[in-house]
Structures are given as structure tokens and as C-alpha cells.
Amino acid sequence: MSTDQLFAIIVAGGSGSRMQSDVPKQFLLLNGKPILQHTLERFLSVSPTPHIILVLPARDQQTWATLCQQHNFYPERSGASIQLINGGVTRFQSVRNGLHAIHSPTGLVAVHDGVRPFVSPGIIQESYATAARTGSAVTCVPVKDSVRQVSADGSSSALDRRSLRLVQTPQTFELSRFRQAFQVEEQLSFTDCASVLEFAGFPVTLIDGSYENIKITTPEDLRGW
Numbered sequence: 001m002s003t004d005q006l007f008a009i010i011v012a013g014g015s016g017s018r019m020q021s022d023v024p025k026q027f028l029l030l031n032g033k034p035i036l037q038h039t040l041e042r043f044l045s046v047s048p049t050p051h052i053i054l055v056l057p058a059r060d061q062q063t064w065a066t067l068c069q070q071h072n073f074y075p076e077r078s079g080a081s082i083q084l085i086n087g088g089v090t091r092f093q094s095v096r097n098g099l100h101a102i103h104s105p106t107g108l109v110a111v112h113d114g115v116r117p118f119v120s121p122g123i124i125q126e127s128y129a130t131a132a133r134t135g136s137a138v139t140c141v142p143v144k145d146s147v148r149q150v151s152a153d154g155s156s157s158a159l160d161r162r163s164l165r166l167v168q169t170p171q172t173f174e175l176s177r178f179r180q181a182f183q184v185e186e187q188l189s190f191t192d193c194a195s196v197l198e199f200a201g202f203p204v205t206l207i208d209g210s211y212e213n214i215k216i217t218t219p220e221d222l223r224g225w
């Protein structure tokens, strides 16, 4: 697929409440660089490189511009296409804002959390390749721990972890079905794009992610780096 048909929506519109940091977590430094820069560099290293739609709250865009200056991060100067779009109140709305910036009728769109900086270029490439073949590619890993389901009364029962997967991003879809799915009213059950596509009746293909592809969510996710 040609590069003008490949899109990536990088969502970084959250407030990072679980990180309990004054600085939005996508801007925290990891090995001397903002987490969001690491994430973008992973997507920029893929060939063909997708058009990137970067979703950031309006209030954070000046901070991001300053960080790019401080870290001499100017990928557009080497020909990359990164379009900045305002975030929404929820992740669903941030994704939808990003989608509105894509005008091509056909193509593939990968959605990735700005706070998953360890995604490998191989996974990104595999997600585009699988979505080109099947219409969707949702990255996930098998559950390693034992899992129990807890009831309202406090009792619990074991679940069969062989039937469970932990879902990651990127989640990549054929553009026209993605557009159709995102026309629905937002549901409380939407925690990712796969749940939106499934709600609209589209099948979801799973691909192998990696245990390194963590989402930086709480302070301990950053310890040790």
C-alpha cells in the first residue's frame, strides 16, 4: 500500500490522572527524551512511513512545541508528515477528532497510545500488513498470571487464562469500516478501538504484541528505565 494510504493516529490527549504527576505523562522524560517523542520515533522508523495525526489537548500544545525545541525533534524537516489535532474529553473522542483529519476515502489507519513508547517497528508493520489482508489488526499478548473474577459479594472464582488476552495498541483498521464504526454514539464499554469496531458488527483480528509494549499508566511503570 502506498504511503498516502497509511495513517497513524497517536492519541496523547489524556490527563494522566493515575500517574499523579504535575506534567502530563506523555511529556515525562524516559532516557532523556519525552515519552511521546520515543513513541513517534518508533512510527517514523517504519517504512513506508504513515501520515501521523498527533492528538494533543489544546492546553498542552505549547508545552509540546517547547519540548520539541529542547530536544531538537523536528521530523517534518526530514519530510515526515505530522498533523496536530485537539484532543477530546475521552479517548474515543480524541480518536474521532483524529479521524476527522483524515480525508482519504480508502487506506489503513493505526491507532496507538502516545504512552506506549516501546512498541517495535515490527509490530507496527505487522499490524498494517494484517489489516490490509483482513480489515483489522488488534495487538495483544497472552495473560501470564492467574486470573480471578470477583463478584459484588467479595467471592471469587478462577478464570481460564488460556482464553484471555491483554489488549495493546497499535490497533489498525481498514479506513472505511473504521469511519463507519466511529459514527456511533459513545458507549461506556468503549475502552479501545476494537470495542468500537466490534459494537458496529465488524470482526476483529488479533495479532501478537509484546510484553515490552507496556502502557505507561502508573508511577511504577517508569521505574527501572
Ligand SMILES: Nc1ccn([C@@H]2O[C@H](COP(=O)(O)OP(=O)(O)OP(=O)(O)O)[C@@H](O)[C@H]2O)c(=O)n1
Pocket: 011, 012, 013, 014, 015, 016, 017, 018, 019, 026, 055, 087, 088, 089, 090, 091, 092, 094, 095, 112, 113, 114, 115, 116, 215, 216, 217
Ligand atoms: N481524552 C483522552 C484520554 C486518553 N487519551 C490517550 O489515550 C491513551 C491511553 O489512555 P490512558 O493511559 O488512560 O491515559 P490518560 O487518560 O492520560 O490516563 P488516566 O486514565 O490515568 O487519566 C493515552 O495515550 C492518552 O493520552 C486521549 O488521547 N484522550
Ligand SMILES: C[C@](O)(CO)[C@H](O)COP(=O)(O)O
Pocket: 091, 113, 167, 168, 169, 191, 192, 193, 215, 217
Ligand atoms: C487502548 C488500551 O491501551 C488497550 O489496552 C487501553 O484500553 C486504554 O485504556 P485506558 O483506560 O485509557 O488506560
